[in-house]
Amino acid sequence: MYSFGSYVRIRREALNADDKSMSVRQVAQRIGVEPAFLSKVERDVAPPPSEAKIVALAKELGEDPDLLLAMAGKVSSDLQEIIRKRPQLFAELLRQLKGQPDHAILYIVRQVSDGNW
Amino acid sequence: MYSFGSYVRIRREALNADDKSMSVRQVAQRIGVEPAFLSKVERDVAPPPSEAKIVALAKELGEDPDLLLAMAGKVSSDLQEIIRKRPQLFAELLRQLKGQPDHAILYIVRQVSDGNW
DNA sequence: CAGATCGTGTAGTAGTTACTACACAGTACT
DNA sequence: AGTACTGTGTAGTAACTACTACACGATCTG
Structure with a gap:
């Protein structure tokens, strides 16, 4: 629906309406990039930044x-590591769950977090 | 335990003992890289090749x-796409399952594939 | 109306990825 | 002995990633 850039722009501008510290310049400074770069990212002139900057941006x-990482075409490196430690197991699980509806997956999450099994 | 390169080398040489078409040169040609490059990869002088070449190599x-992808520090792009389509859902699931033993995850896989739920 | 802040255009760059191309010496076959 | 195949060393490269640095005109503020 939205690209990474336009989504960030819309969200930031919405926040900027109430809070003037949400300008391109100030947000850029806080997440540790140059204003011109964030500006380009928001207009999809530059590709999304690195994982670390995206996470910082999400916080902002x-x-x-x-x-936000998904919108940038990325998967969090900690999730990748979980898979890489038991690749066959998680590969099978994910391909199995690919076709399942959200509520079915949520059901598993709850089952595991509740510890009842 | 084994690096990507040394693991491939050992596996290939084991197959090469019986089947002379498993030389560096011939395998390299079949997976679509230069022999010198595969040689370097197997000695960990060069980093692992691209996902597509690793998959072809796995087939060989x-x-x-x-x-093999996990050993190369990668996660299959089709798995990444599954996650990217429902990032929050799968992020929570994976972080939840991170600490679970193999048999618990296998139990879920079987539950889903058997369709009994 | 001066100074600060705003977004953005242009140009450049260091590091990584994913390789190729060629050459050379060693070994195996006939 | 000649041909063919083996693995590997050196050098180079195109494309991508992830940015920075500076400059400019517009707008907003005291």
């Missing part, structure tokens, strides 16, 4: 880092 | 692509 915007 | 060696 009050957004889910995994969602 | 009769190995699980996901395992």
Whole structure:
């Protein structure tokens, strides 16, 4: 629906309406990039920044880092590591769950977190 | 335990003992790289090749692509796409399952594939 | 109306990825 | 002895990643 850039722009501008410290310049400074670069990223002139900067940006915007990373075409490196430690197991699980509806997956999450099994 | 390179070398040489078409040169040609490059990869002088070449290599060696990719520090792009389509859901699931033993995860896989739920 | 802050255009760059191309010496076959 | 195949060393490269640095005109603020 939205590209990474335009989504960030819309979210940031919404926050900037109430809070003037959410300008391109100030947000850029806080996440550790040059203003010109963030400007280009938001207009999809430059590709999304690195994982670390995206996570920092998510924090600034009050957004889910995994969602923003996904929009940037990335998967969090800690999730990748989980898979890499038991690749066959998680590969089979994920391909199995690919076709399952959200509620089925949520059901598993709850099952595991509740510890009832 | 083994690096990507040395693991490939050992597997290939084991196959080469019976089947002379498993030389560096011939395997390299079949997976679509220069022999010198495969030689370097197997000695960990060059980093692992691209995902596509690793998958082709796995086929040559009769190995699980996901395992070989993991050894190369990668995660299959189709798995990444599964996650990127529902990032929050799968992020929570994977972080939840991180600490679970293999048999618990296998139990879920079987539950889903059997369709009993 | 001066100074600060705003977003953005242009140009450049260091590091990584994913290789190729060629050459050379050693070994195996006939 | 000649041909063919083996592995490997050196050198080079195109494309991508992830940015920085500076400059400019517009706008907003005291």
